[in-house]
Amino acid sequence: MAIQKTYEEINEKIRKGQAVVVTAEEIIEIVEEKGYEQAAREVDVVTTGTFGPMCSSGAVLNLGHPLPRMKMKKIWLNGVEAYGGLAAVDTYIGAAQLPENDPENKVFPGKFTYGGAHVIHDLVARKPIRLEATAYGTDCYPRKKLDTVITLDEINEAYLFNPRNAYQNYNCAVNLGDRTVYTYMGILKPHLGNASYSTSGQLSPLLNDPYYRTTGIGTRIFLGGGVGYVAWPGTQHHPHVARGENGVPMGGAGTLTVIGDLKQMSPEWLVGASFVGYGATMFVGIGIPIPILDEEMLRYTAVKDEDILCPVMDYSEEYPYGKPKNLGHVKYGDLRSGKVVIQGKEVPTTPMSSYPRARRIAQILKEWIQGGRFEITRPVQPLPSADADIVVNNLTERNVNDFSNIE
Amino acid sequence: MTRKRVVCFFLASLSEQPIIFRLVKDYDLVVNILKADINPQKEGYLVMELSGDKKKYEEGVQYLRDLGVKVEPLSQTVVWQEEVCVQCGACVSFCPTDALIIVDRDTMEVSFDNERCVVCGVCLDCCPTRAVKLHFEVA
Numbered sequence: 001m002a003i004q005k006t007y008e009e010i011n012e013k014i015r016k017g018q019a020v021v022v023t024a025e026e027i028i029e030i031v032e033e034k035g036y037e038q039a040a041r042e043v044d045v046v047t048t049g050t051f052g053p054m055c056s057s058g059a060v061l062n063l064g065h066p067l068p069r070m071k072m073k074k075i076w077l078n079g080v081e082a083y084g085g086l087a088a089v090d091t092y093i094g095a096a097q098l099p100e101n102d103p104e105n106k107v108f109p110g111k112f113t114y115g116g117a118h119v120i121h122d123l124v125a126r127k128p129i130r131l132e133a134t135a136y137g138t139d140c141y142p143r144k145k146l147d148t149v150i151t152l153d154e155i156n157e158a159y160l161f162n163p164r165n166a167y168q169n170y171n172c173a174v175n176l177g178d179r180t181v182y183t184y185m186g187i188l189k190p191h192l193g194n195a196s197y198s199t200s201g202q203l204s205p206l207l208n209d210p211y212y213r214t215t216g217i218g219t220r221i222f223l224g225g226g227v228g229y230v231a232w233p234g235t236q237h238h239p240h241v242a243r244g245e246n247g248v249p250m251g252g253a254g255t256l257t258v259i260g261d262l263k264q265m266s267p268e269w270l271v272g273a274s275f276v277g278y279g280a281t282m283f284v285g286i287g288i289p290i291p292i293l294d295e296e297m298l299r300y301t302a303v304k305d306e307d308i309l310c311p312v313m314d315y316s317e318e319y320p321y322g323k324p325k326n327l328g329h330v331k332y333g334d335l336r337s338g339k340v341v342i343q344g345k346e347v348p349t350t351p352m353s354s355y356p357r358a359r360r361i362a363q364i365l366k367e368w369i370q371g372g373r374f375e376i377t378r379p380v381q382p383l384p385s386a387d388a389d390i391v392v393n394n395l396t397e398r399n400v401n402d403f404s405n406i407e
Numbered sequence: 408m409t410r411k412r413v414v415c416f417f418l419a420s421l422s423e424q425p426i427i428f429r430l431v432k433d434y435d436l437v438v439n440i441l442k443a444d445i446n447p448q449k450e451g452y453l454v455m456e457l458s459g460d461k462k463k464y465e466e467g468v469q470y471l472r473d474l475g476v477k478v479e480p481l482s483q484t485v486v487w488q489e490e491v492c493v494q495c496g497a498c499v500s501f502c503p504t505d506a507l508i509i510v511d512r513d514t515m516e517v518s519f520d521n522e523r524c525v526v527c528g529v530c531l532d533c534c535p536t537r538a539v540k541l542h543f544e545v546a
Binding site for chain 1: 493494495496497499500501509512514515516532533535536537
């Protein structure tokens, strides 16, 4: 009889401490030894992990009111501007935001040693953070200036809210040009000097659930060392792409919006990063449990690096200017080996996402589930999948003078 | 026989002294310069590997110190902060001497071998978490 398990049955096992939980690496060996059917019978949950730079991340903070009260219009945390367009003392600090006086790329390539991501890391590390704010003053919120120090434990609410994380597959970045380029994929040496990539491959959450069968809105996850949730499909969630026979997208596809209580998180799993010539970003640790509802789910989780293809993209012209180069695909297994062949040339590979950290996340999540402290969740609503008619559009530029009714 | 990598820091007034010549001629040392920033009327540094008789090596280093050159072992000058490193591995394809290396492609863990480092400084820029620290400025 075909194997069928429900979320409730698996949770019952988790509560009793009887659930069989393995990581997305361990499942590969189990399948090799026992085959898909037997593995699906025995294993209840497969845990995944990823720890890579994810720019579209940030935190919502409620700072609490000073007295007299204040409707903060401009807000800075350690000199990095946080958004002031919400209610009086609510703000959002984005990972990629830079300090007001940052030299940026004025002397190229800039260093970008501190940004919003570093503020979030310092907050989570329980370091004191300088808060400066200005306001125009109202009858209900008279205060106009503030310069003080806050800590994560003293402010009211703090939650991570990342609009686009856990990209399902991504480009392998190369440089066909004559000069070194400095990108969000790191430093790319000219003439195919290196090939950078950013994913944990066979351990990566959405590569183990290619059609988002069990990962959806409401799914409980490991986020930044604490417990978080999938809040929404991520921005640029684009599931309608070319896929391999195993269902795995052959390029960037699904993404997740994730949310979780920052106060539970740890500086080990939210780390500020500086990309020379590019900017600041944040390494975010995410782990997603995948319930083995049936053999099909098991097959997805048994995906190997050798079976995951990644499109090669040139960052001298193809990506920035949209000039197609058709460089084909490479296998993650080869990327991980340290060398790939592109256009007949052997190219050293540059990982951007930490495989050892991804492995630890999958392991930690496995232990949480085995220990009964983390149950799996049926999505409240599935994410749009491959059959959804989603098209990612570029921005259309128009002549503003053609519009008379705009501000 | 001894073979050591050292970093020498010297004042502007010393930049015209033929110290390498003296190390070779008077102390019979083999000198391999790995990196240097020497300009007239400017303080500078010199990263080099010195090999030769142990006693001669010590005398040579003493000669430098007597001149006012600060001599430090390279191992104390380049520091890979393991606790800051997130093990992404971005540095490995840039390090020209395999001082920063992923030995095991299964674990993908990065390690740093101080002995192989030639202080080129390329890792300083390619490390997203700034895990490598140099205790002096490289040009």
